[in-house]
Amino acid sequence: MSEVRELDFGGRVAIVTGAGQGMGREHAVMLASRGAKVVVNDINSNRAEETVKTITDAGGTAVPDSHDIVTKSADLVQNAIDSFGGLDIVVNNAGINAYGRFWEMDRDLWWKVFDTSFRGVVEVSRSAMPHLIESGSGRLINISSNALMGLPNDTSYAAAKAAVWGLGNSLAGEARDVGVQVTTLLPVAWTPMTEEAFGDPLIQQVMRDHFPSSSVSAFVTWLAHQDTTVHGETFEIAGISAARTAFSAMPRMQVTEPSPEVWAANAANLTKPGELTPLLKASDSFRAQVVYLAPEMDSQLPADAADVSSN
Ligand SMILES: NC(=O)c1ccc[n+]([C@@H]2O[C@H](COP(=O)([O-])OP(=O)(O)OC[C@H]3O[C@@H](n4cnc5c(N)ncnc54)[C@H](O)[C@@H]3O)[C@@H](O)[C@H]2O)c1
Incomplete structure (x- = not known):
């Protein structure tokens, strides 16, 4: 040793x-x-x-x-x-x-x-x-x-x-x-x-x-x-x-339209278990949200897309 x-x-x-x-x-x-x-x-x-x-x-x-x-x-x-x-x-x-x-x-x-x-x-x-x-x-x-x-x-x-x-x-x-x-x-x-x-x-x-x-x-x-x-x-x-230890998100899902009734119909889907994605900072979460709905943004979006400037 x-x-x-x-x-x-x-x-x-x-x-x-x-x-x-x-x-x-x-x-x-x-x-x-x-x-x-x-x-x-x-x-x-x-x-x-x-x-x-x-x-x-x-x-x-x-x-x-x-x-x-x-x-x-x-x-x-x-x-x-x-x-x-x-x-x-x-x-x-x-x-x-x-x-x-x-x-x-x-x-x-x-x-x-x-x-x-x-x-x-x-x-x-x-x-x-x-x-x-x-x-x-x-x-x-x-x-x-x-x-x-x-x-x-x-x-x-x-x-x-x-x-x-x-x-x-x-x-x-x-x-x-x-x-x-x-x-x-x-x-x-x-x-x-x-x-x-x-x-x-x-x-x-x-x-x-x-x-x-x-x-x-x-x-x-x-x-x-x-x-x-x-x-x-x-x-x-x-x-x-x-x-x-990191904040993580369960698999993302989407609904056909943003209405409370549609979300109600999808409640079980939203809370079902699945693989976790680690989110180390707010930008990671923002990036995942954007790319899920607009996959073409994957290559264009910087890793720190949601970071705010100090100015
Ligand atoms: N013990 C655990 O398992 C555990 C778990 C999670 C987090 N923590 C955190 O770890 C830290 C230490 O925990 P511990 O169990 O040793 O606590 P403890 O209660 O044994 O000791 C805390 C010390 O902080 C001092 N203190 C309180 N207020 C103060 C102030 N305003 N200014 C200066 N000193 C002050 C107290 O006099 C005390 O001596 C704490 O922040 C606690 O919340 C502890």
Whole structure:
């Protein structure tokens, strides 16, 4: 077996949000163990300090940061600049959850979950982007969730995580031009969050046995590295297994005329199973729609036909 060389970050600077416990803590510890200087952000300052102590006790470099990602992202990024002179990596990990029926959940709580889990990612990314561009090997890793596919009694969190995914896919198209790599992860791990969510002892045991946080950290640390060239992708990551994840469409169908009655008559046809076509961005979907109805356009339509210009 060939020897695996340890990835070395050579003093590159990383921010990990929500790094006081759970997955974020392990991401920070693993990045630091490979030579990254880490800003350990968590709104719970005691927990941030504890993670920093773990890192520095092991000989690594880290500073604590307890700014709220939603309202104080500029101060968080400034902490990285003041402490370490630059910023190369952001892991947008912090997120919160709350459960309940959509129509019964307290309105302020619903929006707090959405704001922390989505607006926090937007604000930190916005503040970080100029520095990630300046880095020359900027890495932005956004933590979404399988919940984006639909999770009853978790509408706010699921909507926020879908928004994180949409943001990352779109931002990746812009960031490619400025040398910043963007990836989105849908992780699974045994953490305080999942401990609260899953009461069933059997599920708890499976999670404990197969899905330690550090497994997700290994994937995050690989993605964050300056030699990793993955860009604009989404991955599910759970334990030692991962899957590239993409929006897909079932076989397209057409009706004889656009009337509601004709669609009603074709409902079964529309929902029947069949081979999937991966759609990695909106332009892929637009292209498939056009070529289905106007096959002669296949050779004329550019791959990015539906992309909009920044002007
Ligand atoms: N655990 C899972 O299986 C799982 C699955 C899918 C997605 N995720 C996502 O992964 C990420 C980490 O999950 P976890 O299970 O480790 O969570 P966790 O609840 O164990 O830890 C989240 C940390 O974020 C911090 N935080 C909350 N609000 C903050 C804010 N405004 N500013 C700064 N820090 C804040 C909390 O204090 C906490 O320490 C989250 O985004 C979560 O939604 C987790």
